[in-house]
Amino acid sequence: MKQVIVHPLRLNMESYSFTDAMYGILSEKGWFSLPKYMLSGMTAACFRFSVHRKLHRDSTTAYNWMAEHLVAADLVGITASQCAGFNFAPTFPLYQRHAVLDIKSSIDRSTGAVLWKDQFVIVNGYNDNEEVFYYTDGHAVAYQELPFCELGRNDSPYWYYQVYEDQLEIDVLQVIKESFIQAVFKWETHDLMLPESEYACGLKAYDAIVEALRAGDYDAAGAHTTFNVYAAVKKDAARYTEEARTYWPALDIVAVHYTLLATIFDEILKRLDVFEMSTLPHAQLQINKLIELFQDAKIAETSAIQSIQTLLQEPIANRFHDIGLR
Structure with a gap:
């Protein structure tokens, strides 16, 4: 033995x-x-965005592991x-x-x-x-x-x-381009493993967050964890895009949008103590500010995705309705 x-x-x-x-x-x-944020980007992990509609702490790990993780390994060879x-x-x-x-x-x-x-x-x-x-x-x-x-x-x-x-040997530039195609897929597509009545993905995740905060119907500890994790993920997306443009300069405008997105999430992080003091009088003011920040984040990330769609319009169109590699 x-x-x-x-x-x-x-x-x-x-x-x-x-x-x-x-x-x-x-x-x-x-x-x-390469740095870890490059792995996060090249595998498209930093573009995944799904939340439980009551902001439970499983929001960040609720996705199709078998599909996503095998594609992640495949993308980086x-x-x-x-x-x-x-x-x-x-x-x-x-x-x-x-x-x-x-x-x-x-x-x-x-x-x-x-x-x-x-x-x-x-x-x-x-x-x-x-x-x-x-x-x-x-x-x-x-x-x-x-x-x-x-x-x-x-x-x-x-x-x-x-x-x-x-x-296996990979072409880094081609992997980068594929990762941004996957970013569009994740933004537009609901994960089939998740019931839509309980979870929201991509663009709709922002709407679910705002709705939960407005209604006050959320898990405070789960929200704290979820927003902390996604702040780190959005920072990865910004750092990845910034470095990816050294391989593909056309990403300049995309990098600007993701940098703004990461900055907004930094501001969100500064206000997470509201979930530990929800009974205090000024708590609702903090919640209102969080709602405003998430609305700003939605605009920033929408702009990033629209810029990617413009850059990759032809390869995305050539995939027809099957761009997810799933």
């Missing part, structure tokens, strides 16, 4: 997303050498395998045993795995003698242990993992 630990695999939580975990693995492996399901399904023990073998095999190749453990974490090692995995969640300094038999048994009913197999 053997013990294997992958070094040095660390999870730096910035946008509290799948991208954080994916980047931790690919950068250590030497398969992605990484071959990947993944599996997911519900831990209450009668077949779960079979999938769990397969997942243990699959993740161990990846670690034997000196490659970590992304795992859902009520957030996306990196599995970076295992100990056969003790039958445990080692993982990092970006919070604890030390690696944590997860018994093989507990893999997939989360507080949430979902289990998911992704492992990486090989790297």
Whole structure:
């Protein structure tokens, strides 16, 4: 029996997303050498925008993981395998045993795995003698242990993992152009995995946020988490577009709009304490200001998408109604 630990695999939580975990693995492996915001952009992750209509904290992780994450790996030239399901399904023990073998095999190749453990974490090692995995969640300094038999048994009913197999050469400029086509897709299209009565995506997410804030019908803690995460994501979009224009100068005007969008979300961040003091007299004034800022953000992002549509009008049209690579 053997013990294997992958070094040095660390999870730096910035946008509290799948991208954080994916980047931790690919950068250590030497398969992605650009900054993390470039991975967020090239995989189109920073253009995803979906919210629960009551602003629950699952807003930022409510999307089709299987489709989005496989496309993400494909866009940056990484071959990947993944599996997911519900831990209450009668077949779960079979999938769990397969997942243990699959993740161990990846670690034997000196490659970590992304795992859902009520957030996306990196599995970076295992100990056969003790039958445990080692993982990092970006919070604890030390690696944590997860018994093989507990893999997939989360507080949430979902289990998911992704492992990486090989790297293919990519044309960065073509990937950048494709990522902006995906930005349009995400802006215009509702995720089919999400019931529209409970979630809103893309452009409609802004309307859902404003409606929830106006009605006062929202989860305050969830709103705080959701807006924090999306502020980081919008900053990624701005930084990505700014650097992407060094490959494709025509993105200048798009970069201006995303920079403005990130600035607006910075202002939103400054007012999130309102969700901790909702009983104070001036709380409604703060909520009204948040509503105004989200309306401004909607205008800024709409302008960004319209600029992208102008730049990529022909390739988008050539896809007809199927631009999502799903």
